[in-house]
Amino acid sequence: NHAESNAIMHCAILGIEAGVEGAVLYSTYVPCLECTKMAITVGIRKFVCLDEYPETDYDLIKEAGVEIEILDKNKIERWAKDMISSEE
Numbered sequence: 001n002h003a004e005s006n007a008i009m010h011c012a013i014l015g016i017e018a019g020v021e022g023a024v025l026y027s028t029y030v031p032c033l034e035c036t037k038m039a040i041t042v043g044i045r046k047f048v049c050l051d052e053y054p055e056t057d058y059d060l061i062k063e064a065g066v067e068i069e070i071l072d073k074n075k076i077e078r079w080a081k082d083m084i085s086s087e088e
Helices: 002-014 034-041 058-063 073-087
Strands: 024-029 046-051 067-070
Touching: 002 024, 002 034, 002 073, 046 073
Parallel strands: 024 046, 046 067
Antiparallel strands: none
């Protein structure tokens, strides 16, 4: 299973509502078609990701009203370096 489907199933097992109003899915990549369907079904309305994925159905995501935010990798790398240097 992909990380997105694992996270959604884990929430279900623990009784945590993954699709509460305004739920956000954080992932390395924009979810594939199957994970997108699962996320939409449980009510997730935003994906925050580092990069795109070739098997993503952007039409389905748009039709479902799900927002996609692709993070700026340069800012993340700078932030990560700052955290590492502050720990030393």
